Amino acid sequence: MTTGPVPFVDFRPHVAAHRAEIDAAIARVLDSGWFILGPECEAFERELAAHFGVADAVAVANGTEALQLALEALGVGPGDEVVTSPVTAAFSAIAIERAGGTPVFADVDPATVAVTPESVEKAITPRTKALMPVHLYGHPVDLDPMLDLAQRKGLPLLEDACQAHGARYKGRKVGSLGPLAGLSFYPTKNLGAFGDGGAVLVSDTRYSERLRRLRNGGQSRRYYHDEPGINSRLDELHCAVLRAKLPHLDAWTARRRAIAAIYDRELADGAVRPLGEQPYAQSCYHLYVVRSPRRDALAQELHDKGIGTLIHYPVPLHLQKMYARLGGKVGDFPNAEQVVGEILSLPMYPELTDAQALAVAAAVRESR
Helix, strand or coil, rough: CCCEECCCCHHHHHHCCCHHHHHHHHHHHHHCCEECCCHHHHHHHHHHHHCCCCCCEEEEHHHHHHHHHHHHHHCCCCCCCEEEECCCCCHHHHHHHHHHEEEEECCCEEECCEEEEHHHHCCCCCCCECCCCEHHCCCCCHHHHHHHHHHHHHHEEEEECCCCCCEEEHHHHHHHCCCEEEEEECCCCCCCCCCCCEEEEEECHHHHHHHHHHEEEEEECEEEECCCCCCCCCEEEHHHHHHHHHHHHHHCCCCCCCEHHHHHHHCCCCCCCCCCCCCCCCCCCCCCECCCHHHHHHHHHHHHEEEEEEECCCHHHHHCCHHHCCCCCCCCHHHHHHHHHCCEEEECCCCCHHHHHHHHHHHHCCCC
């Protein structure tokens, strides 16, 4: 089967399909002459909150700062620890440090590459101030036992939902189950801007006012700074573009799930092991990840056939150079260390055609 090269991601058909809506949104902002914290931001926040079924949403400059400001709003500061996953984008842990805290890692379930309640509980110390499980690859963490643990320990739970727009846990949209959740609108995300962007989803409105202060230099009103904050404002152009794209998110999620179903069916012969979907979950398939003991050879063979792949993520955070100061060593988290040597992400985006997905699967099978 030949379909030509299959890139890991291709934004061109995505933009082309929605160009008229996007152009109209950009023109609306240009014509308004208002570019920061204006009507587009206010409308986007309302529409985003309604889409996720939460009380409020606070738009910020990127996903890292969404997590950082959410942690600050939850009271995390110097000397505090936040338990999270060692298998995630490093920006999850960076957000903890930018809030003044220290990331503490917990091992993952090999079936989902998500932290387990048991491993998180072992990582809790008297200095723990919050739990931050990551809905990795668009697949929800098993949240009920995690929320039970948080309640039992008297700790807030922040959902890192930066990769999970549209995922559901037991029928409920991810991002709506804890008091706060962080989203990223990096261009490759299921709801992506044309640059960086992020938001904090707010289920507990006690945090709304402070989040809006923190993103805008700690100002309660213009030029009146009540506390230290940062400059993390999502501009009107991004908000307008995201407003144009948000109504399509459910359809894009359905298409991603249809592509995943093709991969599931075509790769059921055991050539690789797809991570799959747990009974409690409805993944939004931000990424479609498989495991193979010969991952590097497989990636090279697919590259040679013009098929793009990536590894999310090749080095667990406790073994990253920047966290050597935390004393992490090989053997600390055996599940995490094993899976990062086997995981490979296959092409996954709504505009991927059935023929392309079939071609990718065929190339994977032929690589044995």
